[in-house]
Amino acid sequence: MNRLTLITAQIAIAVIAILFWQVVSTTSLIGEPQKIAFFFSTPLAVAKQIVAWFAEGSIWYHLWITLIEAILSFVIGALAAVIIGFWFARQPRLAAVFDPYIKGANALPRVVLAPIFTLWFGLGIWSKVALGFTLVFFIVFFNVYQGVREVSGTVLANARMLGMNERQLLRHVYLPSALSWVFSSLHTSVGFAVVGAVVGEYLGSAGGLGYLIQQAEGVFDVAGVFAGMFVLAAFVILIDWLVTLAERRLLIWRAGPGETTK
Amino acid sequence: MPPLTVAKNQGAQQSAPAIRFDAVEISFQLPKGRSYHAVAATDLSLAEHEFVAIVGPTGCGKSTLLNAAAGLLKPAAGAVFAFGQRLDALNRHAGYLFQQDALMPWKTALENVAIGLEVAGTPKREAQERARAWLAKVGLLPFAERYPHMLSGGQRKRVGLAQVLIRDPRVILMDEPFGPLDAQTRLIMGDLLLQLWSADRKAVMFVTHDLEEAIALADRVIIMSAGPAARIIGDYPIPLPRPRDMAEIKLAPAFHGLHREIWGVLKTEVLRGYAQHEQAAS
Numbered sequence: 001m002n003r004l005t006l007i008t009a010q011i012a013i014a015v016i017a018i019l020f021w022q023v024v025s026t027t028s029l030i031g032e033p034q035k036i037a038f039f040f041s042t043p044l045a046v047a048k049q050i051v052a053w054f055a056e057g058s059i060w061y062h063l064w065i066t067l068i069e070a071i072l073s074f075v076i077g078a079l080a081a082v083i084i085g086f087w088f089a090r091q092p093r094l095a096a097v098f099d100p101y102i103k104g105a106n107a108l109p110r111v112v113l114a115p116i117f118t119l120w121f122g123l124g125i126w127s128k129v130a131l132g133f134t135l136v137f138f139i140v141f142f143n144v145y146q147g148v149r150e151v152s153g154t155v156l157a158n159a160r161m162l163g164m165n166e167r168q169l170l171r172h173v174y175l176p177s178a179l180s181w182v183f184s185s186l187h188t189s190v191g192f193a194v195v196g197a198v199v200g201e202y203l204g205s206a207g208g209l210g211y212l213i214q215q216a217e218g219v220f221d222v223a224g225v226f227a228g229m230f231v232l233a234a235f236v237i238l239i240d241w242l243v244t245l246a247e248r249r250l251l252i253w254r255a256g257p258g259e260t261t262k
Numbered sequence: 263m264p265p266l267t268v269a270k271n272q273g274a275q276q277s278a279p280a281i282r283f284d285a286v287e288i289s290f291q292l293p294k295g296r297s298y299h300a301v302a303a304t305d306l307s308l309a310e311h312e313f314v315a316i317v318g319p320t321g322c323g324k325s326t327l328l329n330a331a332a333g334l335l336k337p338a339a340g341a342v343f344a345f346g347q348r349l350d351a352l353n354r355h356a357g358y359l360f361q362q363d364a365l366m367p368w369k370t371a372l373e374n375v376a377i378g379l380e381v382a383g384t385p386k387r388e389a390q391e392r393a394r395a396w397l398a399k400v401g402l403l404p405f406a407e408r409y410p411h412m413l414s415g416g417q418r419k420r421v422g423l424a425q426v427l428i429r430d431p432r433v434i435l436m437d438e439p440f441g442p443l444d445a446q447t448r449l450i451m452g453d454l455l456l457q458l459w460s461a462d463r464k465a466v467m468f469v470t471h472d473l474e475e476a477i478a479l480a481d482r483v484i485i486m487s488a489g490p491a492a493r494i495i496g497d498y499p500i501p502l503p504r505p506r507d508m509a510e511i512k513l514a515p516a517f518h519g520l521h522r523e524i525w526g527v528l529k530t531e532v533l534r535g536y537a538q539h540e541q542a543a544s
Binding site: 154161 | 332334352354356357358360362363364365366367368369370377378381382409410411425426429
């Protein structure tokens with residue numbers, strides 16, 4: 001399938017879905033249009049809401065809040081995870097001691113932490129950053145840990161024979177190997193940073209996309225809920241696309257899925 | 263045991279051998295407190311400027327011996343000496359060309375070659391310039407900016423060769439470096455190795471399971487028995503003239519004579535070795 005037909009097909013899906021939605025919510029094809037419109041709103045109403053948000057400019061503020069929260073939780077979470085993951089991987093005894101606690105903390109559903117974070121950090125962005133942090137940290141942590149442990153023994157022996165000391169091994173062998181694992185999990189960890197931000201906003205905040213959706217739900221403004229979800233989806237797709245660009249740049253040395261490495 | 267051949271350019275002064283194994287024994291710890299006796303007490307001496315090939319059946323402990331010479335592995339008994347000094351850490355005089363891919367996949371060919379100089383304190387620009395010169399020597403200058411996965415197996419070996427030789431090691435250890443390559447590429451790599459080696463004739467310890475390759479390359483061929491408790495069962499000087507051509511030398515009558523002689527012994531000794539092991543096992 002070439003690029004043009006692919007994009008045409010992708011757009012066709014949206015067009016068909018929206019048309020179907022419009023037809024069932026305005027005609028009596030399936031049931032009473034008023035009832036259906038009450039539960040599902042209509043594409044036109046949702047579009048009007050989105051246009052209104054962008055026209056009056058209020059949406060930018062919420063997008064900005066969510067973006068800042070996601071970026072902060074990703075950067076802080078990833079940084080902490082790289083440092084601690086490295087440290088643990090190089091100190092197997094330390095890792096063994098902390099192993100049950102790390103696994104336990106990772107198994108905890110993060111939503112239950114949200115009220116506590118609100119208590120600790122207030123209703124502002126930092127309680128959302130904390131929630132995102134707990135999601136991003138573990139993904140990156142496990143990848144760094146694995147990346148350091150799975151360095152090829154031959155590459156390591158070769159680096160030693162080339163005269164590298166411990167510090168140089170860290171910089172030229174362990175770190176690139178660990179980062180390659182982090183980069184290949186970039187989609188997941190960035191996605192979770194956004195999830196953390198939105199869920200945090202949803203559970204209590206004064207701004208952001210999650211707040212917007214929660215406010216609309218509070219007054220049964222179904223068009224507002226759907227509009228919020230569409231903006232959020234577009235936002236996530238945009239971020240994912242940026243991650244793909246970053247990934248291509250950072251993992252240029254890696255063989256693509258179609259190529260062989262041997 | 264004195265070295266059987268002494269290279270012409272060694273000079274009058276009797277320098278210490280590049281590598282000397284003194285009753286080296288190597289064992290590996292296995293689970294449940296057992297151990298595997300890989301190499302039995304071995305004496306071996308590699309003179310400076312000497313090209314020695316070690317041949318033996320797969321799994322006979324050739325690579326183990328090489329790792330001991332590199333200082334990557336501690337012998338269970340005996341000692342390894344490098345230029346007269348007892349080895350208790352990595353052998354800093356040695357360059358090691360591994361059998362498997364050992365290039366750093368996240369560095370380009372150029373960066374992989376330059377890194378050995380950079381970590382030794384050479385300024386980055388100078389290191390890269392010299393790396394370029396080495397890539398030219400192994401015929402890979404146009405591929406300098408490529409990452410290892412974009413290179414063929416033979417090209418990766420060339421980069422590996424440049425990576426090792428740029429540091430100007432006094433001893434070169436090679437562990438079946440051309441093992442994974444196809445026959446034609448092996449011949450070309452052998453010629454390249456001989457050509458680079460002839461410039462300053464470093465001491466080389468070359469492990470292979472290919473007797474033809476060993477005779478074509480080396481000054482001296484060592485035959486090892488099959489493991490466990492592998493030992494040296496033959497030591498043959500190869501008085502073929504240099505410079506050699508990998509493909510042509512195999513047509514020379516002298517080559518055939520040597521091959522027949524060594525193979526005869528290798529075959530019977532290896533078979534005898536197997537019989538001994540079977541006896542020991544029963």
